[in-house]
Amino acid sequence: MISFRYIFLFVKVLFGKLIALCRRFGLVLWGFSKLLLLLSAAWLLVAIVVTPTWAPKKLTAPNSMVCGKVSGVVYELPRKYVIYWPEDEGKSSWEPVFINVKKGCGANLASLYMAMSWPEMQPVSYGEATSFRFDGISVAIGPWLHGEAGLRKQLQHYLRETPAALVKASKLNEDLGLNFLEGVDSEFPNRRKGFFWLEAKGRMQYIGYCNWVEPKANYSRCYLKFLIPGGDAIVNVEFLWERLGEWHNLALAVGEFFLNAVRYRVDK
Known part of the structure:
Protein backbone atom coordinates (compact mmCIF):
# COMPACT_ATOMS: atom_id res chain seq x y z
CA MET A 1 0.00 0.00 0.00
CA LEU A 59 -23.77 74.35 -38.69
CA THR A 60 -24.85 77.70 -40.05
CA ALA A 61 -28.35 79.08 -39.75
CA PRO A 62 -30.32 79.05 -43.03
CA ASN A 63 -30.65 82.32 -44.87
CA SER A 64 -33.59 84.25 -43.45
CA MET A 65 -34.50 85.49 -46.94
CA VAL A 66 -35.75 83.74 -50.07
CA CYS A 67 -34.51 85.11 -53.36
CA GLY A 68 -35.46 84.15 -56.90
CA LYS A 69 -36.38 85.42 -60.34
CA VAL A 70 -39.87 85.48 -61.86
CA SER A 71 -40.12 86.67 -65.47
CA GLY A 72 -36.92 88.70 -65.24
CA VAL A 73 -37.74 90.34 -61.90
CA VAL A 74 -35.72 89.28 -58.85
CA TYR A 75 -37.79 89.10 -55.67
CA GLU A 76 -36.37 88.82 -52.17
CA LEU A 77 -38.62 88.32 -49.17
CA PRO A 78 -38.49 86.81 -45.67
CA ARG A 79 -38.34 83.00 -45.69
CA LYS A 80 -40.96 82.79 -42.93
CA TYR A 81 -43.63 83.81 -45.47
CA VAL A 82 -42.82 80.85 -47.74
CA ILE A 83 -44.61 77.67 -46.63
CA TYR A 84 -43.65 75.43 -49.60
CA TRP A 85 -40.26 74.95 -51.23
CA PRO A 86 -39.96 77.29 -54.25
CA GLU A 87 -40.00 75.37 -57.55
CA ASP A 88 -37.44 76.24 -60.21
CA GLU A 89 -38.70 76.80 -63.73
CA GLY A 90 -38.40 73.77 -65.99
CA LYS A 91 -37.24 71.27 -63.34
CA SER A 92 -39.12 69.69 -60.49
CA SER A 93 -37.43 69.22 -57.14
CA TRP A 94 -38.16 65.49 -57.57
CA GLU A 95 -35.96 65.22 -60.69
CA PRO A 96 -32.32 64.06 -60.26
CA VAL A 97 -31.01 66.99 -62.34
CA PHE A 98 -32.68 69.43 -59.95
CA ILE A 99 -29.35 69.77 -58.12
CA ASN A 100 -27.85 71.36 -61.24
CA VAL A 101 -30.26 74.28 -61.48
CA LYS A 102 -29.33 77.77 -60.43
CA LYS A 103 -29.60 78.67 -56.78
CA GLY A 104 -30.35 81.91 -54.95
CA CYS A 105 -31.29 85.06 -56.83
CA GLY A 106 -30.24 83.51 -60.15
CA ALA A 107 -32.89 80.79 -59.94
CA ASN A 108 -35.82 81.15 -62.34
CA LEU A 109 -38.84 80.33 -60.20
CA ALA A 110 -41.88 78.54 -61.59
CA SER A 111 -43.82 79.22 -58.41
CA LEU A 112 -43.44 80.89 -55.05
CA TYR A 113 -46.17 80.05 -52.55
CA MET A 114 -46.73 82.06 -49.37
CA ALA A 115 -49.23 82.45 -46.55
CA MET A 116 -49.96 85.45 -44.35
CA SER A 117 -52.52 86.85 -41.98
CA TRP A 118 -55.12 89.36 -43.12
CA PRO A 119 -55.22 92.31 -42.91
CA GLU A 120 -51.91 92.39 -40.97
CA MET A 121 -49.99 90.68 -43.82
CA GLN A 122 -47.78 88.90 -41.28
CA PRO A 123 -46.29 85.41 -41.79
CA VAL A 124 -48.04 82.41 -40.27
CA SER A 125 -46.91 78.89 -39.41
CA TYR A 126 -47.25 75.96 -41.81
CA GLY A 127 -49.77 74.31 -39.50
CA GLU A 128 -51.96 77.40 -39.41
CA ALA A 129 -51.68 78.00 -43.16
CA THR A 130 -52.78 74.46 -44.02
CA SER A 131 -55.63 74.32 -41.52
CA PHE A 132 -59.22 74.21 -42.75
CA ARG A 133 -59.94 77.06 -40.35
CA PHE A 134 -57.23 79.33 -41.75
CA ASP A 135 -58.73 82.80 -42.13
CA GLY A 136 -55.70 84.50 -43.65
CA ILE A 137 -54.67 84.56 -47.30
CA SER A 138 -52.50 82.25 -49.40
CA VAL A 139 -50.56 83.91 -52.19
CA ALA A 140 -48.69 82.46 -55.17
CA ILE A 141 -46.71 84.17 -57.91
CA GLY A 142 -45.35 82.65 -61.11
CA PRO A 143 -44.30 83.57 -64.64
CA TRP A 144 -47.03 84.35 -67.19
CA LEU A 145 -46.31 84.41 -70.90
CA HIS A 146 -49.83 85.09 -72.20
CA GLY A 147 -50.54 88.64 -71.09
CA GLU A 148 -54.04 90.07 -70.74
CA ALA A 149 -55.34 87.87 -73.57
CA GLY A 150 -54.30 84.80 -71.60
CA LEU A 151 -56.22 86.03 -68.58
CA ARG A 152 -59.32 86.42 -70.74
CA LYS A 153 -58.89 82.90 -72.14
CA GLN A 154 -58.53 81.57 -68.62
CA LEU A 155 -61.90 83.07 -67.72
CA GLN A 156 -63.45 81.56 -70.84
CA HIS A 157 -62.08 78.20 -69.74
CA TYR A 158 -63.73 78.63 -66.35
CA LEU A 159 -67.07 79.46 -67.99
CA ARG A 160 -67.08 76.83 -70.72
CA GLU A 161 -69.78 74.69 -69.05
CA THR A 162 -71.93 77.66 -68.04
CA PRO A 163 -74.69 78.52 -70.57
CA ALA A 164 -73.55 81.31 -72.91
CA ALA A 165 -76.84 83.19 -72.47
CA LEU A 166 -76.26 83.29 -68.72
CA VAL A 167 -72.74 84.64 -69.21
CA LYS A 168 -73.92 87.27 -71.68
CA ALA A 169 -76.66 88.44 -69.32
CA SER A 170 -74.29 88.90 -66.37
CA LYS A 171 -73.87 92.45 -65.08
CA LEU A 172 -71.60 94.34 -62.75
CA ASN A 173 -72.43 93.76 -59.11
CA GLU A 174 -72.34 97.26 -57.67
CA ASP A 175 -71.74 96.07 -54.12
CA LEU A 176 -68.73 93.97 -55.12
CA GLY A 177 -67.43 96.11 -57.95
CA LEU A 178 -67.17 92.90 -59.98
CA ASN A 179 -69.15 90.85 -62.42
CA PHE A 180 -70.35 87.88 -60.36
CA LEU A 181 -72.08 84.89 -61.91
CA GLU A 182 -73.28 81.67 -60.35
CA GLY A 183 -72.45 79.13 -63.02
CA VAL A 184 -71.36 75.53 -63.60
CA ASP A 185 -68.06 74.00 -62.52
CA SER A 186 -66.11 73.30 -65.73
CA GLU A 187 -64.43 70.23 -64.20
CA PHE A 188 -67.54 68.81 -62.50
CA PRO A 189 -70.62 69.92 -64.51
CA ASN A 190 -73.01 68.66 -61.84
CA ARG A 191 -71.69 71.22 -59.36
CA ARG A 192 -72.29 74.93 -59.13
CA LYS A 193 -69.48 77.45 -58.92
CA GLY A 194 -69.27 81.19 -58.52
CA PHE A 195 -67.25 83.16 -61.07
CA PHE A 196 -66.19 86.78 -60.96
CA TRP A 197 -64.19 89.14 -63.12
CA LEU A 198 -63.55 92.79 -63.84
CA GLU A 199 -62.92 94.24 -67.27
CA ALA A 200 -62.04 97.91 -67.75
CA LYS A 201 -61.24 99.84 -70.93
CA GLY A 202 -61.42 96.64 -72.96
CA ARG A 203 -58.82 94.85 -70.82
CA MET A 204 -59.40 91.95 -68.47
CA GLN A 205 -57.92 92.93 -65.12
CA TYR A 206 -59.14 90.43 -62.52
CA ILE A 207 -60.68 86.98 -62.73
CA GLY A 208 -61.54 84.34 -60.17
CA TYR A 209 -63.95 81.82 -58.78
CA CYS A 210 -65.43 80.59 -55.51
CA ASN A 211 -66.00 76.93 -54.66
CA TRP A 212 -69.44 75.82 -53.57
CA VAL A 213 -69.76 73.35 -50.66
CA GLU A 214 -73.01 71.42 -50.95
CA PRO A 215 -73.26 70.18 -47.33
CA LYS A 216 -72.93 73.77 -46.10
CA ALA A 217 -75.08 75.15 -48.92
CA ASN A 218 -72.64 78.01 -49.27
CA TYR A 219 -69.38 79.03 -50.88
CA SER A 220 -66.15 78.23 -49.05
CA ARG A 221 -62.96 79.67 -50.51
CA CYS A 222 -62.32 82.04 -53.41
CA TYR A 223 -59.38 82.40 -55.77
CA LEU A 224 -58.46 85.74 -57.32
CA LYS A 225 -56.01 86.07 -60.21
CA PHE A 226 -54.42 89.20 -61.63
CA LEU A 227 -51.28 90.23 -63.46
CA ILE A 228 -48.35 92.10 -61.99
CA PRO A 229 -47.83 95.43 -63.85
CA GLY A 230 -46.02 94.54 -67.04
CA GLY A 231 -48.10 91.38 -67.50
CA ASP A 232 -45.22 88.90 -67.22
CA ALA A 233 -46.16 87.43 -63.83
CA ILE A 234 -49.46 86.23 -62.44
CA VAL A 235 -50.62 86.33 -58.84
CA ASN A 236 -53.14 83.96 -57.29
CA VAL A 237 -54.75 84.91 -53.96
CA GLU A 238 -56.82 82.41 -51.97
CA PHE A 239 -59.17 83.68 -49.27
CA LEU A 240 -62.43 82.95 -47.48
CA TRP A 241 -65.74 83.56 -49.25
CA GLU A 242 -66.67 86.03 -46.53
CA ARG A 243 -63.81 88.26 -47.69
CA LEU A 244 -64.90 88.54 -51.31
CA GLY A 245 -66.16 92.05 -50.62
CA GLU A 246 -62.57 92.96 -49.71
CA TRP A 247 -61.12 91.65 -52.96
CA HIS A 248 -59.88 95.05 -54.13
CA ASN A 249 -58.06 95.76 -50.87
CA LEU A 250 -56.57 92.27 -51.05
CA ALA A 251 -55.31 92.82 -54.59
CA LEU A 252 -53.80 96.22 -53.73
CA ALA A 253 -52.09 94.91 -50.58
CA VAL A 254 -50.64 91.85 -52.31
CA GLY A 255 -49.49 93.92 -55.29
CA GLU A 256 -47.73 96.33 -52.93
CA PHE A 257 -46.20 93.38 -51.06
CA PHE A 258 -44.53 92.14 -54.23
CA LEU A 259 -43.55 95.65 -55.30
CA ASN A 260 -41.69 96.06 -52.01
CA ALA A 261 -40.07 92.65 -52.48
CA VAL A 262 -38.49 93.58 -55.84
CA ARG A 263 -34.72 93.51 -55.50
CA TYR A 264 -33.85 94.37 -59.08
CA ARG A 265 -34.96 93.77 -62.64
CA VAL A 266 -33.00 91.80 -65.21
CA ASP A 267 -32.83 93.04 -68.79
CA LYS A 268 -34.31 90.47 -71.14
Missing part, protein backbone atom coordinates in the same frame (compact mmCIF):
# COMPACT_ATOMS: atom_id res chain seq x y z
CA ILE A 2 1.09 3.53 -0.69
CA SER A 3 2.13 5.23 2.48
CA PHE A 4 0.97 8.64 3.59
CA ARG A 5 4.53 9.93 3.08
CA TYR A 6 4.47 9.23 -0.67
CA ILE A 7 1.08 10.87 -1.05
CA PHE A 8 2.32 13.97 0.73
CA LEU A 9 5.37 14.19 -1.56
CA PHE A 10 3.17 13.80 -4.66
CA VAL A 11 0.83 16.58 -3.57
CA LYS A 12 3.78 18.82 -2.71
CA VAL A 13 5.38 18.36 -6.13
CA LEU A 14 2.05 18.90 -7.91
CA PHE A 15 1.33 22.03 -5.91
CA GLY A 16 4.81 23.38 -6.70
CA LYS A 17 4.28 22.84 -10.43
CA LEU A 18 0.92 24.60 -10.26
CA ILE A 19 2.51 27.59 -8.52
CA ALA A 20 5.23 27.74 -11.18
CA LEU A 21 2.61 27.54 -13.94
CA CYS A 22 0.59 30.33 -12.35
CA ARG A 23 3.66 32.52 -12.09
CA ARG A 24 4.44 31.94 -15.75
CA PHE A 25 0.84 32.70 -16.74
CA GLY A 26 0.94 35.85 -14.61
CA LEU A 27 4.07 37.01 -16.40
CA VAL A 28 2.32 36.45 -19.74
CA LEU A 29 -0.72 38.43 -18.58
CA TRP A 30 1.47 41.23 -17.31
CA GLY A 31 3.23 41.45 -20.66
CA PHE A 32 -0.09 41.40 -22.49
CA SER A 33 -1.50 44.13 -20.26
CA LYS A 34 1.52 46.32 -20.98
CA LEU A 35 0.95 45.76 -24.70
CA LEU A 36 -2.72 46.73 -24.33
CA LEU A 37 -1.74 49.83 -22.39
CA LEU A 38 0.73 50.80 -25.11
CA LEU A 39 -1.87 50.26 -27.86
CA SER A 40 -4.46 52.29 -25.94
CA ALA A 41 -2.03 55.17 -25.55
CA ALA A 42 -1.21 55.04 -29.27
CA TRP A 43 -4.93 55.03 -30.20
CA LEU A 44 -5.62 57.97 -27.92
CA LEU A 45 -2.77 59.91 -29.52
CA VAL A 46 -4.07 59.17 -33.02
CA ALA A 47 -7.61 60.18 -31.98
CA ILE A 48 -6.37 63.51 -30.59
CA VAL A 49 -4.47 64.30 -33.79
CA VAL A 50 -7.08 63.11 -36.31
CA THR A 51 -10.41 63.98 -34.64
CA PRO A 52 -10.44 67.68 -35.73
CA THR A 53 -10.57 66.56 -39.36
CA TRP A 54 -13.45 64.20 -38.61
CA ALA A 55 -15.49 66.66 -36.59
CA PRO A 56 -18.62 67.91 -38.41
CA LYS A 57 -18.50 71.38 -39.81
CA LYS A 58 -20.12 74.06 -37.76
